[in-house]
Amino acid sequence: MAVMQNIISVEHLSKVYASGFEALKDVNLDIRRGEIFALLGPNGAGKTTLISIICGLVNPSSGRVLADGHDVVAEYKAARARIGLVPQELTTDAFESVWATVTFSRGLFGKPANPAHIEKILRDLSLWDKKDAKLRTLSGGMKRRVMIAKALSHEPQILFLDEPTAGVDVELRRDMWDVVRALRASGVTIILTTHYIEEAEEMADRIGVIHRGQIILVEEKAELMRKLGKKQLTLQLQEPLAGVPDGLDAYGLELGADGNELVYSYDADAEQKGIADVLRALGAAGIHYKDLQTSQRSLEEIFVSLVSERT
Ligand SMILES: Nc1ncnc2c1ncn2[C@@H]1O[C@H](COP(=O)(O)OP(=O)(O)OP(=O)(O)O)[C@@H](O)[C@H]1O
Numbered sequence: 001m002a003v004m005q006n007i008i009s010v011e012h013l014s015k016v017y018a019s020g021f022e023a024l025k026d027v028n029l030d031i032r033r034g035e036i037f038a039l040l041g042p043n044g045a046g047k048t049t050l051i052s053i054i055c056g057l058v059n060p061s062s063g064r065v066l067a068d069g070h071d072v073v074a075e076y077k078a079a080r081a082r083i084g085l086v087p088q089e090l091t092t093d094a095f096e097s098v099w100a101t102v103t104f105s106r107g108l109f110g111k112p113a114n115p116a117h118i119e120k121i122l123r124d125l126s127l128w129d130k131k132d133a134k135l136r137t138l139s140g141g142m143k144r145r146v147m148i149a150k151a152l153s154h155e156p157q158i159l160f161l162d163e164p165t166a167g168v169d170v171e172l173r174r175d176m177w178d179v180v181r182a183l184r185a186s187g188v189t190i191i192l193t194t195h196y197i198e199e200a201e202e203m204a205d206r207i208g209v210i211h212r213g214q215i216i217l218v219e220e221k222a223e224l225m226r227k228l229g230k231k232q233l234t235l236q237l238q239e240p241l242a243g244v245p246d247g248l249d250a251y252g253l254e255l256g257a258d259g260n261e262l263v264y265s266y267d268a269d270a271e272q273k274g275i276a277d278v279l280r281a282l283g284a285a286g287i288h289y290k291d292l293q294t295s296q297r298s299l300e301e302i303f304v305s306l307v308s309e310r311t
Pocket residue numbers: 017018019021023041042043044045046047048049050088
């Protein structure tokens with residue numbers, strides 16, 4: 001059934017804030033059950049606004065959102081019960097204990113107490129030994145994990161993580177990725193926003209890019225990398241060059257590493273990649289290289305070029 005394939009559907013959603021600012025413009029987006037969806041976009045693009053509407057915290061100006069078949073405005077309670085939200089801004093009650101705050105959060109959703117479930121969440125998030133600690137005594141990364149624990153307290157099927165790893169060190173970021181993957185494996189659908197492109201690259205099944213309130217692209221990550229991911233061939237030269245020699249300008253070569261490298265960009269999908277021609281031309285020009293590597297253009301570069309095309 002098509003309806004059940006998509007756990008969230010956003011239809012013609014627009015948001016004009018009271019200030020008159022149009023933060024979302026006719027957004028259409030489907031989130032598939034069980035996927036990890038990464039929403040990328042520059043500051044002010046509308047990511048938090050979109051999430052806030054889906055979670056029923058901000059009213060849409062027009063359009064509608066269904067969460068697991070429930071309209072997030074007309075059937076707020078039913079929709080919200082299915083959703084966990086880790087907001088961008090950390091809000092915690094400094095004087096509560098970890099255990100109390102997560103338990104209380106579950107109660108807010110009218111779910112009966114379930115200490116075994118709370119214990120499992122805290123253990124999964126490596127917070128068990130901090131269960132009696134007051135929130136103000138925790139580090140920033142631990143507080144963020146407490147926010148995740150709160151968001152999971154009522155056993156939601158959908159989890160929103162708005163910038164989950166902002167200001168989190170590399171090691172903890174990896175831990176959080178593991179947590180998110182484990183959640184997905186348990187059947188939770190995850191939507192995350194991030195400024196760290198490597199996070200989307202590492203985690204996401206699909207990627208959406210939002211820019212100035214409009215979704216400009218939604219694509220399978222692998223497909224996006226394949227379609228837009230130019231490959232580069234880097235040659236480490238034996239002797240540095242002052243410039244790209246005549247006769248090689250046809251290949252669009254770029255000089256790097258103070259003239260010690262030549263970089264050739266090519267379309268990974270093309271029939272004729274031109275590599276053999278470049279190497280032949282180098283030979284003819286008497287340029288020798290010590291070594292060569294190929295690399296794929298990162299999502300970061302893809303994203304920058306996508307957004308800059310529109311400005
Ligand atoms: N309550 C509000 N009233 C008026 N304008 C708002 C309000 N909240 C957000 N905006 C504006 O809407 C736009 C989108 O904001 P939003 O917070 O959704 O962006 P974002 O993509 O989450 O950005 P960031 O990456 O910085 O978190 C911004 O221009 C912001 O200033």
